[in-house]
Amino acid sequence: MTKLTTLSDAIRTHVHHGDLVYASGFTHLIPFAAGHEIIRQGIKELTLARATPDLIYDQMVAAGCARKLIFSYMGNPGVGSLRVLRSAIESGQLDWEEYSHFGMISRLRAGASGLPFMPMNPTGAEDLAAHNPNYQQVKDPYTGKSVVVVPPLTPDVAIIHVQRADIQGNAQVWGILGEQQLAAFASQRVILTVEEVVDQAVIRSDPNRTIIPGMVVSAVCHVPFCAHPSYTQGYHDRDNELYLAWDEISKTGESVQAYLDEWVYGVPDRKTYWEKLGPDVHRRLSAGERLSQPVNYGDY
Amino acid sequence: MDEISYNPQELMVVNAARLLKDHDVVFVGVGIPNLACNLAMRTHAPNLQMIYEAGVIGAHPARLPLSIGDPTLVSGATAVCSMYDIFTLYLQRGNVDVGFLGGAQIDQFGNINATVIGDYQHPKVRLPGSGGAMEIAAWANRCYIITPHQKRRFPARVDFHTSIGFLSGGDARAKTGVRGGGPQAVVTNLGILKPDEQGEMVLAAIHPGVTYEQARENTGWPLKITEDCPETLPPTADELYILREKLDPQRIYI
Numbered sequence: 122m123t124k125l126t127t128l129s130d131a132i133r134t135h136v137h138h139g140d141l142v143y144a145s146g147f148t149h150l151i152p153f154a155a156g157h158e159i160i161r162q163g164i165k166e167l168t169l170a171r172a173t174p175d176l177i178y179d180q181m182v183a184a185g186c187a188r189k190l191i192f193s194y195m196g197n198p199g200v201g202s203l204r205v206l207r208s209a210i211e212s213g214q215l216d217w218e219e220y221s222h223f224g225m226i227s228r229l230r231a232g233a234s235g236l237p238f239m240p241m242n243p244t245g246a247e248d249l250a251a252h253n254p255n256y257q258q259v260k261d262p263y264t265g266k267s268v269v270v271v272p273p274l275t276p277d278v279a280i281i282h283v284q285r286a287d288i289q290g291n292a293q294v295w296g297i298l299g300e301q302q303l304a305a306f307a308s309q310r311v312i313l314t315v316e317e318v319v320d321q322a323v324i325r326s327d328p329n330r331t332i333i334p335g336m337v338v339s340a341v342c343h344v345p346f347c348a349h350p351s352y353t354q355g356y357h358d359r360d361n362e363l364y365l366a367w368d369e370i371s372k373t374g375e376s377v378q379a380y381l382d383e384w385v386y387g388v389p390d391r392k393t394y395w396e397k398l399g400p401d402v403h404r405r406l407s408a409g410e411r412l413s414q415p416v417n418y419g420d421y
Numbered sequence: 422m423d424e425i426s427y428n429p430q431e432l433m434v435v436n437a438a439r440l441l442k443d444h445d446v447v448f449v450g451v452g453i454p455n456l457a458c459n460l461a462m463r464t465h466a467p468n469l470q471m472i473y474e475a476g477v478i479g480a481h482p483a484r485l486p487l488s489i490g491d492p493t494l495v496s497g498a499t500a501v502c503s504m505y506d507i508f509t510l511y512l513q514r515g516n517v518d519v520g521f522l523g524g525a526q527i528d529q530f531g532n533i534n535a536t537v538i539g540d541y542q543h544p545k546v547r548l549p550g551s552g553g554a555m556e557i558a559a560w561a562n563r564c565y566i567i568t569p570h571q572k573r574r575f576p577a578r579v580d581f582h583t584s585i586g587f588l589s590g591g592d593a594r595a596k597t598g599v600r601g602g603g604p605q606a607v608v609t610n611l612g613i614l615k616p617d618e619q620g621e622m623v624l625a626a627i628h629p630g631v632t633y634e635q636a637r638e639n640t641g642w643p644l645k646i647t648e649d650c651p652e653t654l655p656p657t658a659d660e661l662y663i664l665r666e667k668l669d670p671q672r673i674y675i
Contacts, residue, residue: 147475147504148490172504173552194552199451199488202549210547219536221555222474223508230505242513244559245585245597249551252541266598296495297475298503354492361487411496 123288124341128314128390131340132158135278135310139188141168143229143276143308144177147299148198148359150282151351152314153177154344154391160184161386170276172225172300173198176350176367179205180385182215183377189216191274193225200364204371219253224271226300228255232273232307240268279308281333282347284355286313287321290338293330295413296354305333314344316356326418346395349406357406427656429569429610430675431664432628434460435656437521437567437608446470447519448512448557449480451489452674453567454521456664463663470499472517474553476507485669508553512560515600520561522554522604526579527566529642530593530620531586531604533558534579541581551583558584559599570609570639577642587620594620611636613653621645626653 126134136142136159144152156177159167169178170191175198181187183205190206197203209215220228227239243258250256250269258267281301286292290313294301305311313333318341324331346353350360350367370376388394395403427435430453437457441447443466449458455471459482462469471480475490479499486494495501502510511517524535525548535554539545558564564586568574586604587594594603607614607622615625623645624636629652637644669675 148488149475149492192550194549195547196549196552198490207547211544213543219550221551222504222553223513223556226505226508241556242560242600243598244555245588245594245599246551246555246559246582248541248582249536249555296492296501297477297490298501299475299490300504302503303505352492354495358492359488364488408492 124290124335124338125288125318126340126342128154128158128342128344129162131312131342132162132164135312135339136164137277138164139166140277141170142278142280143170143304144280145171145299145301145304146282146348146351147172147297148351149297149299150294150301150348150353151175151177152280152282152347153349153351154347154394155280155312155314156181157385157394159186160381170274172222174203174206176203176364179203179367179371180381182206182209184381184385187215189218191218193220193222197364197368199361200368204368205377218255219249220271221249224256226303228271228274229300229303229307231271232275233303236273238270238272240270243267243269274307276304276308278310278312279304280312280314281305282314282353283316283333284353285317285319285323286315286341287319287324287335288341289321289335290333290341291321291324291331291335292333292338293324293327294332295330298332302332305337310339311337313338313341314347315341316345316347316353318343344391347391349395349398355408357408360402360406425655425658425661427661428675431656431661433567433608433610434664434675435660436613436653437565438464438660440565440606440608441466441469441519444468445518446472446516448472448474448517448521448553448561450521450523451486455486456668456674457567459668460660460663463667464660472507472511474504474507476502476504478502478511485671485673487673508556512556515560517561518563520557520564522558522564522566522584523568524554524583526574526576527568527607528575528579528586529577529622530588530590531566531607531616531622532579532582532588533566533584533586534581535583536581538580554584558586558601558603560601563602563605566604566607568607568609570611570636572639572641575639575641587616590620611639617645623647624650626651628653629655
């Protein structure tokens, strides 16, 4: 059965007012097109979870989509701070819940594994735990030592961009894997955006590369260049110029609004957005070619 | 001897690179730490292994990475794993020799604040937060901090413990049960601070042309100075050539 649908239908069907959303991807494969579609559909009161909120959540919070943020590093990677989020937190307008990367990922791991909590070794840094009661300590029954535990994170919906998948949602990723797999297994519903929809024979030719199986996927959307201004390994580079530009754009509410008007509300979909970026940007972001050596699975 | 000129960033990169040993497995950040690792690899530590919190092991970046998840880190790396795996199999398990840390505040005992200035619930300045730092500081065998030497960055006590050094000193760190050795050096533009036997950061080396007074004036606690406190060797022409021509020709970080 095909799960292929448009991104706008997938968002309308699977992302609801008040949901806990995990748009995954660590620097790599961040599903910007889906964030922009959520903004266009005017979905509000979301709890937005990501290890690194990145520009995607800066933009979604600026557009009024969120009531709460769950995160572990709130910076503009390689540039500086995420000004919209920072000012929303400093002014008390946005609720937040904070972890270290490992705490955040351990929550997803518990959620993805169906476990009541995940243990971690202590770090001695207890100030964050003092403000976040989800950090608890329990006694290791085997050694009597203390371990830190965090509860499962089980988002209502995960949005995950991948290089290729078949129409059932069997998805293959290469490059930085981040928390893609955990976010998929931890969530109630999974929207997959894919650079290429491929025949299942392509997936079956290299099963080791499949990190998300179709059985946990709700919808498959063909959205090339979904990740811009982040990147998709082997398809296009990260647009560092836009990351730097956002640092300027996000200095005032007016320029943020102007950006959203032009690049989010002003375009109907990602195809138009990508064309609007123009051939110079496409050239600048071209990935070039560096192929892996094929492996022999054997003919059994 | 001819005077070679260099800027504070170059001075810090070169001195940080010299702290790395051949075969070290290093948890790297972008910017200055990345330059230090690449410089060490091209000089005295050719077998150094760079790993990144994004889940990249044995990176050989062909260009200067501009973010912690730059695609150039992946192309040509020896392995890529999930974030959960990098923090468990590599870091928590004890397979990381060196971690680099940074932050808005570093205190007398090497504790770091990268979270908030002022009250946590009502922040005066909200900073990015831990990222990987909380666990790197606890579990890497040794940690290094590279930072400009300014009084506001070196308070006696940090506002918030994002990651720990030696807490209040003495056996406070050991009592927490963390496996790593804690901060072993803070490399600044004035010199190098190292922990004494109590875990207090003391001036252990000074850069050429810097005075003890400058170091004291720019530190928020009464800075102790080790008995010998040698002068660091200035960056060599070779080190500066690699940095300027090979690693960061566009001078993004130096």
